[in-house]
Amino acid sequence: MSSKADFAKAKALTVTYLTPVSFASLNGSDKEADNISSIKKISAGVEQYPYVSAQAVRRALRNQLEVLGWTLSEGAVATIKKGAATTKQEPEKYIDDDLFGFMGTESGEGAGPGSAHKRTSVVRVSPLVALNPYQGDLDFGTNYMGVGAGGNPNIFETEVHAGLYRGTILIELDRVGCGDGFAKPLDNNEKAKRVKALLAAVKNLWASGRQSRFLADISPKFMAGALLVVKNPIFLESVLVDGADLNTKTLIETLKDYESETLATVIGARSGFFTGIPENTVSIGEAFNTMAGWVDQYYEIKDN
Template structure:
């Protein structure tokens, strides 16, 4: 049996995609978009975890997603560690539709020719809409407490490439048998003067209808902190269209303009 990751809410179970999987998917898309990634290297300490090259000035993933590394001591000195906290904060993708117990039944015939029996297996499957949030700390891109790694032009380019990766989000897991589209069909974004994922719990569905009053109330509650905001949605995908909503492409283009404006500072 191949199981879906799920969380329980009352008697219902809701599938989710872990934040680690989303971060991996974003890294993969950045590579597809032409960005060189920091290659994994072996740990310098015995039984230590592998890490990256830890060069945020050269590699976009070291800059945006951070790292944790350790260094062995030489016998006279203690080992040290290096850490960069992720600039990009990611929530899991949580299904808005509960798991209904659906299964896919398969048979592996690879061993039959060798005289074995077919291997029958089951895979949990789910189809629905998932909700997730990504927060980007623009003031920390390309720098740490002591120095700046890159100039503002490259900072803007890195964040805009990340936006492209989000717009075209695609996960490689199980795609050979269960091709799925996890690119956004609805997006609401804001440039904020504070670091607060205000939309984390604000997108809800009632059937296939987006709950607009919750979104409107969130925008009103945080109006003093919102510098700019935009809503993008796939027209006709939901039962209701939101007034003044842009297309998905137009919404991401507007976000890219925010980034250019911010890094003019």
């Protein structure tokens, strides 16, 4: 059992999760080319694997934080010509500026040089990549909106996919609520509150795009979490499946290989989705509650 002193050594919390999708067009394009709306794919050999970009996952996490009651940093117009819009860049006030970072520039006075403000993201996110290849499936649709104005129905196609997706996040616990953008660090209670809010967002992950016709649940149905004294997403390439059978051997080997860098681990799974899960696997809810407990111990939050 890890001691309180051990938890103080932690540097990062990482979670790798699996989510099965039965019918979806995740992160698909809104602009139709040749009447086909495509989904993002990456090639591996002769196969193509759909994925949700890390940017889209980060957007989904931000949206879920807002749903959970957090006020997000609103977009701000750049003060320099052709500058990109950014956030308000106030991490002390806004959870998303703290956890997801920002890059902003400001124009200088007169002909003087401008200035740049940057906070590197505390939360590192992988794309949500399918473990099953794209099979060329298409959903056929017809848009009748222009018929009443004398037009013809517009027939279109949308690429769809069914399969298992894998994603990973890593949270740099030692950088939450301090560093770039902070006049002084936040108190530990606020730091813990923000990290636990992010964990709740991951537990309830929901992609907001293309949900009117392709409602999909991308919340974790299997997850492996670890509290580490290093910053390494140890499960990123080590959570493997063959059909619905989890490769427990690889997972156990990973835990053993990084035993000296690991302070605590938890495996969670939803019943009925996977076979061959390791012993001592708990429910998804219990797994996230366990990680929330790690966060409280790391930030030395006392029980109320």
